[in-house]
Amino acid sequence: MDPFHLTAKKVLTLVMVMDKDQQKILLGYKKRGFGAHLWNGFGGKVEPGETPKEGALRELEEEAGITVKPEKLYKAGILLFLFENDPVGLETHVYKAFEHEGQIRECDEMRPQWFNFADIPFDQMWEDDRVWLPKLLQGQDPLFGKMYFKRKPLDESVETETIAVTAPVTPVPSATSFPVNVSTTMTSTSFTTTQPINGPFAMSDYKFEQNLPAVPREIALDGTIASFEN
Numbered sequence: 001m002d003p004f005h006l007t008a009k010k011v012l013t014l015v016m017v018m019d020k021d022q023q024k025i026l027l028g029y030k031k032r033g034f035g036a037h038l039w040n041g042f043g044g045k046v047e048p049g050e051t052p053k054e055g056a057l058r059e060l061e062e063e064a065g066i067t068v069k070p071e072k073l074y075k076a077g078i079l080l081f082l083f084e085n086d087p088v089g090l091e092t093h094v095y096k097a098f099e100h101e102g103q104i105r106e107c108d109e110m111r112p113q114w115f116n117f118a119d120i121p122f123d124q125m126w127e128d129d130r131v132w133l134p135k136l137l138q139g140q141d142p143l144f145g146k147m148y149f150k151r152k153p154l155d156e157s158v159e160t161e162t163i164a165v166t167a168p169v170t171p172v173p174s175a176t177s178f179p180v181n182v183s184t185t186m187t188s189t190s191f192t193t194t195q196p197i198n199g200p201f202a203m204s205d206y207k208f209e210q211n212l213p214a215v216p217r218e219i220a221l222d223g224t225i226a227s228f229e230n
């Protein structure tokens with residue numbers, strides 16, 4: 001059985017906002033949920049009744065506080081993320097914008113920040129980003145590709161971080177020595193947390209389809225391009 005066989009897919013969006021003059025890109029640090037602790041563009045699941053573009057505009061406003069005129073949001077491709085032994089793929093519609101309105105603001109899910117094109121934090125992003133984002137920055141879109149991910153074995157995927165916690169400790173007086181002057185001393189203890197490097201998945205392969213006549217509207221479950229967006 002093909003470990004990357006799909007029987008269903010979720011439709012997601014991903015918006016990359018760029019400033020061409022300044023050579024900067026707006027990324028968000030994901031504070032929670034899927035892809036937490038990674039920098040990424042803005043986006044999420046397309047809701048019932050929404051087109052991918054409507055979903056992209058909504059997520060951008062929710063996550064970064066900014067709006068883009070629909071005619072200024074350009075389709076930059078579709079990336080299908082497949083996970084080993086997971087029959088549900090993530091069909092992610094990628095958009096780009098070069099102008100926006102409103103004040104950029106942080107929300108409970110994302111912390112936006114501008115990065116120079118030369119300083120994009122690829123080591124803290126989904127692994128596939130280093131494959132396709134440079135192409136996008138160089139205007140080599142639309143991009144249509146499939147990215148295959150395997151779950152990282154735990155011993156290779158974790159980096160351990162030791163956190164020292166300093167806590168007040170109050171000695172409990174024993175019955176025999178009571179009453180005493182109870183003093184509060186400071187002591188320190190430490191524990192180890194595990195934090196996956198670059199997310200819990202490792203990209204094992206990717207395939208790009210180039211020279212398509214138009215941006216595909218969707219990727220069918222059998223991997224074929226179902227229809228086109230003109």
Ligand SMILES: Nc1ncnc2c1[nH]c(=O)n2[C@H]1C[C@H](O)[C@@H](COP(=O)(O)OP(=O)(O)OP(=O)(O)O)O1
Binds near residue numbers: 015042127
């Ligand atoms: N591999 C990879 N590379 C680049 N970007 C992504 C991935 N996988 C992904 O899922 N993404 C992107 C696509 C989306 O923009 C987000 C994930 O969206 P998510 O947070 O799950 O959707 P929301 O609708 O915001 O979710 P809730 O937290 O509200 O349930 O990452």
